[in-house]
Amino acid sequence: MKNNTNKKSILLFEDDETVIRNLSAKIEKNLGATFELLVFPLNEKPKKNSGPFEDRLVSAMRDDVYKNVVLIVTDRDLSTQQWGGLSEAAVTRAAQEFGLPVACYRQAKLVPEERLRRIPGDGRIELPINDQEELARQVVLLAEGFVQLEDMLRLRPKTGKKGSKVAIADHQSPGMLLAEILQHPEAASHFDTYACGDQGAIAEILTMSAEDKAQFNKNDQRVLIVALGVWIADLVMQYPGVLLNEIAAASYLDIHPTDFRKEAVRNIFKEAEYKNLPFANPQQPMWWRHSLDDLINEVGVTSGLELCSSKGIKRLRFCPCSVDDKLHAGYYCMATDAPISAENSSGRVSWFPPGADLARLTKKTYRKLAPWIGA
Incomplete structure (x- = not known):
């Protein structure tokens, strides 16, 4: 070999x-x-x-x-x-x-x-x-995402020794560090609501670094990169809350998934897209939820559907619940990968991150899986 x-x-x-x-x-x-x-x-x-x-x-x-x-x-x-x-x-x-x-x-x-x-x-x-x-x-x-994450971490200025490239000591929480690395500091508090075992290693490094900057070494950096990367790829990107996949975004914006794929509609929300960042997949785009909110609030409307209408894009359909298509959805079913309404779903799954408030299960699926999922 x-x-x-x-x-x-x-x-x-x-x-x-x-x-x-x-x-x-x-x-x-x-x-x-x-x-x-x-x-x-x-x-x-x-x-x-x-x-x-x-x-x-x-x-x-x-x-x-x-x-x-x-x-x-x-x-x-x-x-x-x-x-x-x-x-x-x-x-x-x-x-x-x-x-x-x-x-x-x-x-x-x-x-x-x-x-x-x-x-x-x-x-x-x-x-x-x-x-x-x-x-x-x-x-x-x-693989590309972990390499990119390492490069971005090296580029962050660190308080202390002049010329050092790792920003660790100045962050009070894992969410604050991750939000700065991903260049969206507004998401810091939301990231911190995605509490999980991986965050323990990050918090430990933050504490150690704040107490003694000299202790932070190459091995600590590797541990930090892995913990941050796994946190992004296996948790934040999987459970809609901070970041939303295509179906979750369409549901949240109240735009029918088919209509949400139209180029004119996508262009309205392109500023909110998660792109040129670790683990971003052009074939499976994602959007920053807080940036979607900003776009909606700037125009003074209450939904993505209304925002499109205000921009001259008419005849778009609302996002229907996958259980009852007369209801507006708003949420995302983790089992069916489909839009779901609050009335026909449950979010009471013990290990869904608290910040993943758009991640739910249909009531039927919830009842079926309850013995397995600790609900």
């Missing part, structure tokens, strides 16, 4: 040769000139053949070939013979030794119960994607 020292690497853990061949080809098609894909040789016996599996992995990953890895991608259901009982959990623990983010996927199609049973904030990014083409695109977007 060779490594191009000028390129960042994505490291894949997969034990099915057919999946390796097909998925690798699709990932490599999206890599561009900056990245390369490495496949960890699970078909070869580890040189260190005793001790916990994560220790064996750590030993193997100290090889120079892995020195430029920026993202680890792993199948959740590893069953390699040469590595015995190696699991995705062991891969994750080994990744933590190197300060590397981990993205996980499954071969089997996930049903809503399985998607919603997973509690976010465990330090990993879940890729619930059953199409390999889309999985490949998401993998490359994640």
